[in-house]
Amino acid sequence: MPIQRLRTEARYSDIVIHNGTVYLAGQLADDHSGDIREQTRQTLANIDSALAEAGTDKQHILSVTVYLKDIEADFAGMNAEWDAWAARGAAPARATVEGRLYAPEVRVEMTVIAALP
Numbered sequence: 001m002p003i004q005r006l007r008t009e010a011r012y013s014d015i016v017i018h019n020g021t022v023y024l025a026g027q028l029a030d031d032h033s034g035d036i037r038e039q040t041r042q043t044l045a046n047i048d049s050a051l052a053e054a055g056t057d058k059q060h061i062l063s064v065t066v067y068l069k070d071i072e073a074d075f076a077g078m079n080a081e082w083d084a085w086a087a088r089g090a091a092p093a094r095a096t097v098e099g100r101l102y103a104p105e106v107r108v109e110m111t112v113i114a115a116l117p
Helices: 036-054 071-085
Strands: 004-008 013-018 021-027 061-068 093-098 108-115
Touching: 004 036, 013 036, 021 036, 036 071, 036 108, 061 071, 071 093
Parallel strands: 061 093
Antiparallel strands: 004 013, 013 021, 021 108, 061 108
């Protein structure tokens, strides 16, 4: 089965589709000036957009890794936005970790693995 790569740049592809599975590179907010809730909302909207481009949606998410700049300060705010967005009855496997992100103003980044319907 061929590998399909979408939104490919020199170092990575934003979306990779293979064998019925969609892999999203780290997704983040377009505007890094917002607080954790705003950055999470934008990140989740970008995930929705990338999944739609790949031919799937959030109900088919298998796994998410959430990277937070400051887990103590941002976990509750991120979860509030996540809970409002997540597909009911389709909770994916999820891990949340604290890490240094690529720019100091970035508060959240998420990687996603989803199934094609």
